[in-house]
Amino acid sequence: MLKDFFGKKKKKYATIPGEQSKLEIPEGLMKKCTNCHKIYYRKEMNKNINVCPNCGYHHxxxxxxxxxxxxxxxxxxxxxxxxxxxxxxxxxxxxxxxxxxxxxxxxxxxxxxxxxxxxxxxxxxxxxxxxxxxxxxxxxxxxxxxxxxxxxxxxxxxxxxxxxxxxxxxxxxxxxxxxxxxxxxxxxxxxxxxxxxxxxxxxxxxxxxxxxxxxxxxxxxxxxxxxxxxxxxxxxxxxxxxxxxxxxxxxxxxxxxxxxxxxxxxxxxxxxxxxxxxxxxxxxxxx
Structure with a gap:
């Protein structure tokens, strides 16, 4: 019983992923509206001639x-x-x-x-x-x-x-x-x-x-x-x-x-x- 209690089996702890394993988001992919602060894909804003789809702010x-x-x-x-x-x-x-x-x-x-x-x-x-x-x-x-x-x-x-x-x-x-x-x-x-x-x-x-x-x-x-x-x-x-x-x-x-x-x-x-x-x-x- 003591052998089982003090066995070599170790408890698994959650680990923090390293920098390389983090999901990389390309720079400039998203754009935040200056007025309403909603975030959009930059391509979506470009298609809308840089007008916010939500509030109509003209960037x-x-x-x-x-x-x-x-x-x-x-x-x-x-x-x-x-x-x-x-x-x-x-x-x-x-x-x-x-x-x-x-x-x-x-x-x-x-x-x-x-x-x-x-x-x-x-x-x-x-x-x-x-x-x-x-x-x-x-x-x-x-x-x-x-x-x-x-x-x-x-x-x-x-x-x-x-x-x-x-x-x-x-x-x-x-x-x-x-x-x-x-x-x-x-x-x-x-x-x-x-x-x-x-x-x-x-x-x-x-x-x-x-x-x-x-x-x-x-x-x-x-x-x-x-x-x-x-x-x-x-x-x-x-x-x-x-x-x-x-x-x-x-x-x-x-x-x-x-x-x-x-x-x-x-x-x-x-x-x-x-x-x-x-x-x-x-x-x-x-x-």
Missing amino acids: PLTAWERIHSLIDEETFEEWDKQLTTTNPLQFPGYEEKIEKDRQKTGLNESVVTGKGSIDGQMTAFTVMDSSFRMGSMGSVVGEKISRAIERANDQSLPFIIFTASGGARMQEGVLSLMQMAKTSVAVKRFSEAGGLMISVMTHPTTGGVSASFASIGDYNLAEPGALIGFAGRRIIEQTINEKLPDDFQTAEFLLKHGQLDKVVHRHEMKSLLYKLLSMHRKGGKTS
Whole structure:
């Protein structure tokens, strides 16, 4: 009996699996909604054009994701890809930050310009990308947008721009602020020549971009929930010594106060752009 009690048979204990035996989940497989915090397969979100299936929150799109979602396949011709930013004011570390964003995004700057067709309607098309320096507007961004507007005029094309920006780029100082006037003048000349401009503001469109070309289209549209404004909420509240509404500077607030023509769901954007282009398809002119 004692032999049985003190036998060599050992009790089996549960063991913790080693690192190699753990189930490996590929990085980037899942995506959590910023708004409702539900988790989805990234492929599912991509198919839904980065709109949350549960709450409808519009997650940011890169410039090329936007182009692929709207422009007919194999019709997009990029313009001025070779233009790159220098460091005119010798701002410390600026060139390193630009190079880091180039490696991260595959872009030379925070805007992609070119032309392509939307359901057969040819248009000049410009997209800002907030993943590159938060879409901030430096001298190259202003130059690319101005050139795109001028080419649209020369080729009798309508001009569509999707904005996403934190505003003027501080590392370029006054050279960045000058782009507000430069782009606005290009839009004015385009308009006087009868050109059609459609501006679509996405989250966020702020600072010098919102105060210049983004807000002076023939049609000013926005995606749901987009933050649109010049100065920040805190600065305005401290200046006027008043509490602002909760929905202040949202696309819906601007629509309610007459600063937008329409707030457009991403799933309806291509259809609406096609309708607007069709209305003005005679040479891309507004007349």
